[in-house]
Amino acid sequence: MPKTIAVLTSGGDAPGMNACIRAIVLACERENYTVYGYLHGYNGLLNQEYTQLHAERVHNLNQLGGTILHSARCREFKTQDAAERAAANLDALEVDMLIVIGGDGSFRGAMHLSNYWDGQIIGIPGTIDNDINGTDATIGYYTAIETAVDSIDKVRDTADAFERIFLVEVMGRHAGFLGLSAALASASDFVLLPELFESEAATLKQIGEQLSERREQRGNISYIIVLAENLWPGGINKLAEKLQSLTQSEVRPVILGHVQRGGAPVSQDRIMAMKLGAHAVSLAGSQTNCVMVGERYGKPCEVPLPVTWSEPKPLSDSDVNTMKQLMNNRYA
Amino acid sequence: MPKTIAVLTSGGDAPGMNACIRAIVLACERENYTVYGYLHGYNGLLNQEYTQLHAERVHNLNQLGGTILHSARCREFKTQDAAERAAANLDALEVDMLIVIGGDGSFRGAMHLSNYWDGQIIGIPGTIDNDINGTDATIGYYTAIETAVDSIDKVRDTADAFERIFLVEVMGRHAGFLGLSAALASASDFVLLPELFESEAATLKQIGEQLSERREQRGNISYIIVLAENLWPGGINKLAEKLQSLTQSEVRPVILGHVQRGGAPVSQDRIMAMKLGAHAVSLAGSQTNCVMVGERYGKPCEVPLPVTWSEPKPLSDSDVNTMKQLMNNRYA
């Protein structure tokens, strides 16, 4: 019996979402399934806004940032009424399986819908923040690291030219994955992460000590601090001021901002997106339901949706260890 | 008689300064001249901080952003005392020609020095702002355009995904070169430039009209406004607020910031830097003095230093015309 699959992208867009859509469409074509793409996240589901997808449409989609299905937040979707309307719309289209590409908010929405709809629901983690429990990485995370590092590398040029202190804010919502990876890869001098943050005073003291020691040893130097967003009370400008008075030097704040969400995905995001998309389709018709298809040790894995937000995902011990050996200390 | 040449980089650093230093060193080696690099802009001249430069040292310098000679601002240099000290230092090193790579502030410094020193002084325009009269472009300008456009292209991905309005601030000091080029190349929807700015009210009206017309024709769309820095009263956040209330939509501000100063220079900056550097050295021993070596119609040109800051350099008519045909109007 031929199957019908629908896919939508929801929450913050992430590079690689399109590669995932492409994989889903190609895998469906192979199995002779029909595929619909709902537009604007859950809003499209509520308003029955969709488009049928074919192999021609997804040509070269691997290379494209953003999402051709558009994304959106949808507060209304939390209500019973909305979920019932969505269920009715899915049934009207005879959809057997709904694939939701997004973050934990999107997965909560999917779980809510499952109370009112009998079809299969599969989540795929797509967010630059990598803050989804149960998967080693999320689609878009690797690209966002590269974008942040590329920018910090550029900041280093000008920091070196002027032997100046820069404070660079990277995204990550309430998690430090992006900040830690970007700081490590860019060989930044200090990093502030929510998972490792003790107090304002302790942080300032540590930076002050590291900086004076370096200046004693090497004279004037450039110095780059990576700051995870939503961490410092009062924000980056407040921290810049404090550092300025602490170090008696100009401190320039740089907010990388939404640039980190876009761009052609890097290979690791493309490959992971393809793997997860193809695996999701392979589950059609099975008993598997209400799971996220994530990646564990290079292979697709299946994790019950509620597990994905049940607890904060910890930073990699090994990355934190490397950071402690090579950054935030007076030797690096 | 073998000559001695000194070079320094001053003011905001710009990608391609190193390629220029490399060209100067290689051209000097060819002519058997000695070359010194003063460190930290005019500060090095005051403190006799310098290093002798050889071909080995400049290997692969074409690829490197920033400046290996470091740059700095130097307020003190405006005094007679400082200029006299610099002159004495140059004489002590038996320097015949001083090459200053920088912007108009650096050129004013050079002119000031010429009142107290008899040697040859040559300026080379190095700034991402392109705001130097008498040269078609400045070293670093092309790279900064590329960096800004690369970022705005990424912003477009996320703007398209959410059909959202973004406001992107680019550098340029008090000139619109970088803003205009970046907006054109990135196919932005609207651009605000100091040279073409009428009033807050007129601008808001124009944006409002363009946006409503587009929405009528095409429904929800992404919309990117490029804003030159130092233009809008109250800054980008003030404008974002106004737009938000004007358009009844979220408006996200993005400040590209210091990222625009760094990075490996693009080919056009490298080639121009090499051309100007080699030409400057070729003037050693001639009567030419107190000029900037710039580029005009693809060839090196020589312009008296005071001309470089005598009046604001106008935007290219042809670029403005293209902008008016393809942006800031309801058709694009």
Next chain:
Amino acid sequence: MPKTIAVLTSGGDAPGMNACIRAIVLACERENYTVYGYLHGYNGLLNQEYTQLHAERVHNLNQLGGTILHSARCREFKTQDAAERAAANLDALEVDMLIVIGGDGSFRGAMHLSNYWDGQIIGIPGTIDNDINGTDATIGYYTAIETAVDSIDKVRDTADAFERIFLVEVMGRHAGFLGLSAALASASDFVLLPELFESEAATLKQIGEQLSERREQRGNISYIIVLAENLWPGGINKLAEKLQSLTQSEVRPVILGHVQRGGAPVSQDRIMAMKLGAHAVSLAGSQTNCVMVGERYGKPCEVPLPVTWSEPKPLSDSDVNTMKQLMNNRYA
């Protein structure tokens, strides 16, 4: 009276052709003109294969390499029969002006067509080779330089690691523009260009001397030779062999190949493409006919089509001069 404009891309594709198509479409929309895009170069004209173009279709086209209209060679187009058929097809569509984006072969085709068709014909130079007389640059040229330089920069890393000799072939058809710019910007050590080529023997002697002198002064070094395609008798492998026996060292050949034709266009190509496209549309209805719209000193210029292939375009004196000062000699 509303006008109808048709556009096609022909010959080797070049990054920026899409940006030019976008500009043409937007400029036409502004003037209320109808625009058709013929597909597959002149073949589409012969087979009446076309598509109507609208602003929606060209969204984000500035960023896209290749050409959405596809390109092709079309030998058949040289005949009278073909030109008459094309003329009839254009008339059937009531086309007033045909814009041909391509190289000199495409312009010859356009001129041939003009003998059989009364409408306006405008050429726009689109080729990575920059070998079109009467324009300072051609759409795609700047991007191809950047791609070549990016690759040679990477080759330099491995050449430095092994202190090895590399021979890198770049495109350019029978012209040295791409080779010269790529060699300069990448700080290559030697460049072989058709315009400056004397003889095999003289070239080998020069390389041999430069290399031995360097090795005497600096010991083992990396050494990169840029070779324009279609220059060396027997091709790159023949030259590599000769160099190997001359230098008693391994010589690695690298052919950059078709990679040089693709990629997102750099800003200079995008802006030039927009400028030329918008200017071409502005000529609709005027007496101007059978001209190429090129760029001279940063402004659009108009050049009779036959002038574009009347004689080989010379390399820039200033670039050649810089090359002689900084490359192909024992000092660099």
Next chain:
Amino acid sequence: MPKTIAVLTSGGDAPGMNACIRAIVLACERENYTVYGYLHGYNGLLNQEYTQLHAERVHNLNQLGGTILHSARCREFKTQDAAERAAANLDALEVDMLIVIGGDGSFRGAMHLSNYWDGQIIGIPGTIDNDINGTDATIGYYTAIETAVDSIDKVRDTADAFERIFLVEVMGRHAGFLGLSAALASASDFVLLPELFESEAATLKQIGEQLSERREQRGNISYIIVLAENLWPGGINKLAEKLQSLTQSEVRPVILGHVQRGGAPVSQDRIMAMKLGAHAVSLAGSQTNCVMVGERYGKPCEVPLPVTWSEPKPLSDSDVNTMKQLMNNRYA
């Protein structure tokens, strides 16, 4: 008791080797160890050519492709005499631990040395080929994928413009890791890998069938085949000829070549390099000897050197599976 550590890079250079050197130096500085860098791989060990390394020297090394210690092949090192000489040189410098960054040939050399030297020997996998048993990835592998994919993306532009068949050869020595990842990420249409190669005839048949089916369904299309080097009898040109006569269409061969070895490392290579380098230093003074420090499931692991070349490392099942679902078949 303060320790002395020596490091060398050997075999084909790979992006990230410098990031690894940096990590080793910083970790040593933290522990108050002395670090020497031997130059030119094992040759430097034989000729006692080395340099002492300090934190200043490794500033910004994360960003730099190639290896500042230079690399080389060293056939002579296989002899007993050479190993004894190397051992004597290490003892003369009072080296406690030697770290060898390279591929399996380099590890065999290290194992050979261990027969004549009592110090600790640690290998770190550095090669773009990823063909080292016992580690999930090797330093340089991720960057090489990105470089290859970036090039194939560009080839796609021109392939699409002309609806033409391209054959792209990627590196990998005798393994298909790079080929598989590059083909997947670039959304190529077919991939030929040594691990999955059956016969010339079977391959040609498969390609022929896939291509005719696509052409029936979609008309003319672009089609990209990725070919692992050293696989096809007679090489890429032979295969291009066969495909040309099989498909009755032009087939353009592109050899990516040494470009794949260079470039600034991507973040994943930088972070892995830092992790492995820091971990290697942490082993100083322990009983661990003659192991490679690789990465397993995101953490450093230790593998006896002989295991690294004991058997060919298999391709990831999961990647092969994804390939079979989305490529090399008539649906994709």
